[in-house]
Amino acid sequence: xxxxxxxxxxxxxxxxxxxxxxxxxxxxxxxxxxxxxxxxxxxxxxxxxxxxxxxxxxxxxxxxxxxxxxxxxxxxxxxxxxxxxxxxxxxxxxxxxxxxxxxxxxxxxxxxxxxxxxxxxxxxxxxxxxxxxxxxxxxxxxxxxxxxxxxxxxxxxxxxxxxxxxxxxxxxxxxxxxxxxxxxxxxxxxxxxxxxxxxxxxxxxxxxxxxxxxxxxxxxxxxxxxxxxxxxxxxxxxxxxxxxxxxxxxxxxxxxxxxxxxxxxxxxxxxxxxxxxxxxxx
Amino acid sequence: xxxxxxxxxxxxxxxxxxxxxxxxxxxxxxxxxxxxxxxxxxxxxxxxxxxxxxxxxxxxxxxxxxxxxxxxxxxxxxxxxxxxxxxxxxxxxxxxxxxxxxxxxxxxxxxxxxxxxxxxxxxxxxxxxxxxxxxxxxxxxxxxxxxxxxxxxxxxxxxxxxxxxxxxxxxxxxxxxxxxxxxxxxxxxxxxxxxxxxxxxxxxxxxxxxxxxxxxxxxxxxxxxxxxxxxxxxxxxxxxxxxxxxxxxxxxxxxxxxxxxxxxxxxxxxxxxxxxxxxxxx
Amino acid sequence: xxxxxxxxxxxxxxxxxxxxxxxxxxxxxxxxxxxxxxxxxxxxxxxxxxxxxxxxxxxxxxxxxxxxxxxxxxxxxxxxxxxxxxxxxxxxxxxxxx
Amino acid sequence: xxxxxxxxxxxxxxxxxxxxxxxxxxxxxxxxxxxxxxxxxxxxxxxxxxxxxxxxxxxxxxxxxxxxxxxxxxxxxxxxxxxxxxxxxxxxxxxxxx
Ligand SMILES: [Zn+2]
Ligand SMILES: [Zn+2]
Numbered sequence: 001x002x003x004x005x006x007x008x009x010x011x012x013x014x015x016x017x018x019x020x021x022x023x024x025x026x027x028x029x030x031x032x033x034x035x036x037x038x039x040x041x042x043x044x045x046x047x048x049x050x051x052x053x054x055x056x057x058x059x060x061x062x063x064x065x066x067x068x069x070x071x072x073x074x075x076x077x078x079x080x081x082x083x084x085x086x087x088x089x090x091x092x093x094x095x096x097x098x099x100x101x102x103x104x105x106x107x108x109x110x111x112x113x114x115x116x117x118x119x120x121x122x123x124x125x126x127x128x129x130x131x132x133x134x135x136x137x138x139x140x141x142x143x144x145x146x147x148x149x150x151x152x153x154x155x156x157x158x159x160x161x162x163x164x165x166x167x168x169x170x171x172x173x174x175x176x177x178x179x180x181x182x183x184x185x186x187x188x189x190x191x192x193x194x195x196x197x198x199x200x201x202x203x204x205x206x207x208x209x210x211x212x213x214x215x216x217x218x219x220x221x222x223x224x225x226x227x228x229x230x231x232x233x234x235x236x237x238x239x240x241x242x243x244x245x246x247x248x249x250x251x252x253x254x255x256x257x258x259x260x261x262x263x264x265x266x267x268x269x270x271x272x273x274x275x276x277x278x279x280x281x282x
Numbered sequence: 283x284x285x286x287x288x289x290x291x292x293x294x295x296x297x298x299x300x301x302x303x304x305x306x307x308x309x310x311x312x313x314x315x316x317x318x319x320x321x322x323x324x325x326x327x328x329x330x331x332x333x334x335x336x337x338x339x340x341x342x343x344x345x346x347x348x349x350x351x352x353x354x355x356x357x358x359x360x361x362x363x364x365x366x367x368x369x370x371x372x373x374x375x376x377x378x379x380x381x382x383x384x385x386x387x388x389x390x391x392x393x394x395x396x397x398x399x400x401x402x403x404x405x406x407x408x409x410x411x412x413x414x415x416x417x418x419x420x421x422x423x424x425x426x427x428x429x430x431x432x433x434x435x436x437x438x439x440x441x442x443x444x445x446x447x448x449x450x451x452x453x454x455x456x457x458x459x460x461x462x463x464x465x466x467x468x469x470x471x472x473x474x475x476x477x478x479x480x481x482x483x484x485x486x487x488x489x490x491x492x493x494x495x496x497x498x499x500x501x502x503x504x505x506x507x508x509x510x511x512x513x514x515x516x517x518x519x520x521x522x523x524x525x526x527x528x529x530x531x532x533x534x535x536x537x538x539x540x541x542x543x544x545x546x547x548x549x550x551x552x553x554x555x556x557x558x559x560x561x562x563x564x
Numbered sequence: 565x566x567x568x569x570x571x572x573x574x575x576x577x578x579x580x581x582x583x584x585x586x587x588x589x590x591x592x593x594x595x596x597x598x599x600x601x602x603x604x605x606x607x608x609x610x611x612x613x614x615x616x617x618x619x620x621x622x623x624x625x626x627x628x629x630x631x632x633x634x635x636x637x638x639x640x641x642x643x644x645x646x647x648x649x650x651x652x653x654x655x656x657x658x659x660x661x662x
Numbered sequence: 663x664x665x666x667x668x669x670x671x672x673x674x675x676x677x678x679x680x681x682x683x684x685x686x687x688x689x690x691x692x693x694x695x696x697x698x699x700x701x702x703x704x705x706x707x708x709x710x711x712x713x714x715x716x717x718x719x720x721x722x723x724x725x726x727x728x729x730x731x732x733x734x735x736x737x738x739x740x741x742x743x744x745x746x747x748x749x750x751x752x753x754x755x756x757x758x759x760x
Pocket of ligand 1: 173175251
């Protein structure tokens, strides 16, 4: 595969950056197919930058429609998007941002019966969802379909990011063998969130995704090691911070070592995580 | 001033965050007038989040037009923007994002003869420009018009942010009494930049701007102290980082202590910074 | 006696009266991390219902990650880690918003 | 002899053959920061034209900020700061892109 002249002009400035990896990396992006689950606060900024960067194909998965209370943080949508499916609204914006991009809309709720078939069409998954039920399902599905996963969350002024199921690293269950009880969970709807704080975490996701797709982390000179990025947006008078925590690797006693498609299809994820009925993929 | 019902719905999620400061802070944003100088890589993400957050009035200053090589990082623009003034393109997007917002376009080059009059109309200035000539001029003008300044830069994978002329803190000259020689400067056009890396620094700017406008930094319980945020996007296998450096305060021997409008108007900033002719505000 | 620093991240400061950073002294020659955890839950949680946000079934509740000098405690000895002067022990809630 | 850590930020690693982090030993009882700077410019810059990117008119060139344990050296004694074991000395270029 080669680049067109238009693509050379469009992506020239990033191909100049030594860490990016020049033409080869740009072609890798063009050949890449990524699935972004959740077109909300994290998904908005992640999608805008990933679409601009020259990724070939992006799948958008969200079953929700745009509401006015989303707009302070979900900058891919606008006032005309209210009432539209988030996938439809994001599709329109991304097509204008980059006409070279192929976009697939999945305007459905992800569940344990449809997840495997969907994931099979992509190379990398971004978990931009806001509840543990979906986070366990996404991680499990990445295990059986063998896809790396960039997973993040953000509430109030803080955020977290971790790369999962990558270069023999941990899965979500390796890190969180037991789910948090529903009553111990803070969410954006209950606890609020500062728009650019969740947006910043989405940008972090886009950068880690670009690194994975361009083989920045590679066994030869920069092997991936499991880390969690912890972002704090309101650090009193110290501004903002991102810390990097060294995390456990894949756990030998984790369910991920023996997961199968059949197990996923017969698991009741709602029951596993507890009984409060979340508004999934908000 | 009060909020409309539409505004309560739109901004409710951020008003819930304790650090934000509830209704009072939202009204402070509504009453605020900010000037964003440079509608490029930093300006794009800063503007999208500031417009969404409910700021009352935003001035856009840029004399450049959108080129295709901008689009990998300047996500406020899109393929239909090519050839338009960046101010015009940003205006269209921001109006759709938030119809409550008043936007003023300054499609001109900032210089030492027009800067004071423009700055007088705003409460806070964001320096999203890419060259030292403009950075000195903006800082000087903030001194004589008494405006706080959020100043940032980004090249390749890294970025820096500093709040200047705020609560008796330093100005740009206090930190950089001597300009960097033109031949020692790296720029986005020469050295390239990863789109989401410069975008992340723009998001940092929007968050620090919201903190200033909502009085998060205040003498009573969280006084501002001079810091510089240093962002690194490609930290080998440690992911990404933001560090906070403790910086010098206002310097007693700095020109800012005796700066006047007349001095600004008679200063040759181009000569002061050296002779290479930059493409200002790119 | 050993002096350590403690930080609460990801909103967990709310369980500890809004305290984000703490310097603590733990008695004994080679105190273990469990002693710090006990001290925190006994002396720094004022609201009884907040206790469940930190401790469940006799250990740190699911969803809280513990880091010893920026390293996951699973890579150290977890509760049995022997505290050293100057150690930074971080507790962070797992976030779920998106 | 004092052992210090050095980091180059903001692209300044390019002046030092791509080295971002360095551990160095400086001889003497109470060596000053200027001795570290001299050692860096004499021993770690291989390209003569890179020298100007670090030193100009006998001191750190305009546009480079020096930080001692994350604090601006203007708040310490600048070149005369006395190095201590474990100090982190950061040098960062000022960036200008937007
Ligand atoms: Zn696992
Ligand atoms: Zn000054």
